Amino acid sequence: MKDKLGNLPSSPGVYLMKDGNGGILYVGKSKNLQQRVRSYFYPSAPHSNKIKRLVNNVRDLEIRVTDTEFEAFMLECRLIREWKPVYNKKMKNPLAYVYITIRPGNGFRRIEVTHHSGIGEAGAACFGPYTASKNTVLEAVRGIQECLQIACARSSISQTPCLNYSLGLCRGMCLGGEAVREYERIVDRFIELLAGRDRSLYEAMEQEMAAAAERYDFAAAARYRDSLQAVNLLVNKEAMIHFTEQNLSLAIVEALDEQTIKLFLVKRNRVLFSEKYHVAGRPPEQLRAEITEAILGGFGAEKTLPASPLARDEIDEAQIIYTYLQSSACRHLIIPEEWIEARDRLRIADGLDNILPRPLPQKSAGS
Structure with missing residues (x-):
């Protein structure tokens, strides 16, 4: 190990950390293999418990040099999928990918975050897969719904309003009438925004953020700021998906x-x-x-x-x-x-x- 650590190249590539039986514990990549791999073995480095356990079990290193960092990324991705190392969790879990699906409901459409695609369902609009965790996407969607006052806590129209209505987070879709029609118009704009066809909803949220700041309602302005960041996360991912699906x-x-x-x-x-x-x-x-x-x-x-x-x-x-x-x-x-x-x-x-x-x-x- 000392010899291998002393002779690491400073080029891009992939490193495979192995146990005493030659089993692969972890696959990583770096633009500079020498700096990255050695950093695991610095005693003074502030490592997490996970990294400390990994290093304690490493008995061998395999280095695969690449010409570019891009190739190192692609090779790392392939090797993790192929070997499924115990310390690489993200790409092993089939539930690591989530979708946003907008389905017809009882009275009005529902925005759902799920591990299962709604592609092909009648009347459904589906976006994804997203590699962020389900909780991250859920929080992003929830924040957007609350800022736009479309976070209804009911799944259908009722005689009484939901709790979110009293909190100012629901327009009253749960009561039916004009609020449902306004809600459906907003959902249409949300779909167009995610699809990259219309940014008017994003611009309206920016205006609301500026207005909140002008009236010194900094808590509301911060909520809009966070929601805009969430929109960017979702829109940027959709742009990547659309680009790839063209098979260029x-x-x-x-x-x-x-x-x-x-x-x-x-x-x-x-x-x-x-x-x-x-x-x-x-x-x-x-x-x-x-x-x-x-x-x-x-x-x-x-x-x-x-x-x-x-x-x-x-x-x-x-x-x-x-x-x-x-x-x-x-x-x-x-x-x-x-x-x-x-x-x-x-x-x-x-x-x-x-x-x-x-x-x-x-x-x-x-x-």
Whole structure:
């Protein structure tokens, strides 16, 4: 162990912590393996009890080096799913994924947080899966409902109002009448917001927060602030899901250094191809032509799939890819299916100009 800790690389990669029988206790990833792995074994580090128990049981280390942090994330995800280490809990539990489902009810629709998708149910709108815990999503939805005064404590219309009505958290849908129609209009706007089609409800909540602050009702302003943060959490996750469900063909380029780039070809939640290319001293047209052939070869064999709902076993890789695309570490190009089908090398090569690094200026003689 001392020898392995003393010879750790400072590159990205994945580490597997093992017990005395070679069983995998924990899989982790890091941008800098040396710093991350050694940090577990610093006696003065403020470790949790879980980490202390893990370290006490570690008898061996296996290191798998990658070229990029993105590859380390993807490899970690695959290994956790494959080996299910005892100290990696998140991706082992099928109940770790939840959905928001809006179903017809007895008198008015109900917003539910559940582990089971409502996709395909008549009259239901379904969003997710979300990787946050059920409690986190429940708290987010509850906060939004309370701020919008649609947190009815009843499941159907009644002669008497629910407790939340007296607390100012329910518009009185439980009593029927115009309050139900107003509630349904708000639910329609909530659906449009989660689907990314209309942000007017979000903007209205922002205005209510500002108004509360102006009248020095800071408790109400804080509730709106927290609810807006919850909306962002849900909307951002839905944006990732919608993006992945389009089954786009993505060419992603990351610069490893001034002389080398790495190309990834990604479809949905899978990396179909990856390769390093030296760029220093090469004519740009030669590099474009080589990568164009890789794109046609990588995506040409991949069948075009229609858009389809994102499954639970796809969500983790999809989130990693989507986050990577939003980062400054890489640049990406969406390759239209018609370019691939027509084997349109010219359009692909022109598109690559937007993501490939510019050639370094040549030094003049005598400089």
